Amino acid sequence: MPPQQAPRRSPGPGKSKAREYGLKGLGLVLVAVVSGMLYWLIQQGGNSTSSSQGTDGGTKPQTKYTFVKHEQVPEPLHDSNCVNASYNDVKKFFEKNPCTQLSRELYVVAVDGRKVYTSVAVVRMPDAAGAQQLMKLTETDDTGNVNDLVRENRVKVPGLKSLSKGGGFANKLNGNDVTIVESDFEGGSKKEDEAKLDDISKDALIKGDEIKN
Structure with missing residues (x-):
């Protein structure tokens, strides 16, 4: 078994x-x-x-359009003489109310197969009251403005002598600082381009925080 x-x-x-x-x-x-x-x-x-992640490890707001610094202006230009960098009524304003700092940069944006040149300028005034006066003056027609770098002949752009005629515009007040943006297509723009250029200029306002000291 x-x-x-x-x-x-x-x-x-x-x-x-x-x-x-x-x-x-x-x-x-x-x-x-x-x-x-x-x-x-x-x-x-x-x-x-x-x-988006910044180079310093922090975050920075993204823009709707991709703004690339112009190759001839790799770094923002800083100045303290706004009289020499402006024209018409704005120039007269600075003669009586000097700014304390001016920062400018020029960007290039590709839109619908065309190049848009966008000028960003940040003007720092001694006080908020002066900044408010400048803000009101720059958004009034035919009063002049701060020179963009094309108007000042620092950068040559085919078909453009400045970005202020017929292009886009936007401005912003922040304390003592006034950010001024102007945009135009290479070769100039048409009436129907105005809304697009205004939209690009408004989007570029945030670049003012990057270029000022």
Whole structure:
């Protein structure tokens, strides 16, 4: 007769329960980890639409258009003589109300297969009252403005002598600072281009925070 085998012993109720609880605990941990990862991915996705990583590790707001610094102006130009860098009524204003700082930059934007040149200037006045006066003056027709770098012949652009005739415009007041933006297509623009150029100029206002000291 073959030797009898000892009957198998089933695990005791204590061991079975401990294993069950262990598996449930592991499952809860995995759910928590997956939920955390999903939350992080959602947060990152939301942030990417409104900001981008800066070179200093911080974030900076994104623009609708891609503004590239003109190759002839790799760094913003800073000055403290706004009289020599302006014309018409704005020039007269600075003769009586000198600015404390002027920062200017020129950007190039590709739109619908055409080049747009965008001038960004930030004027810092001694006080907020002077900045408000300048803001009002620059948004009034036929009063002049701060020179863009094309008008000042610092940059040569085919078909353009300045960005102020028939192009886009936007300005912004922030304390003692007035940001002034002018844009125009290479070769000049038409009446139907005005809305697009105004939109580009408005979008470029944020660049003023990057170029001022």
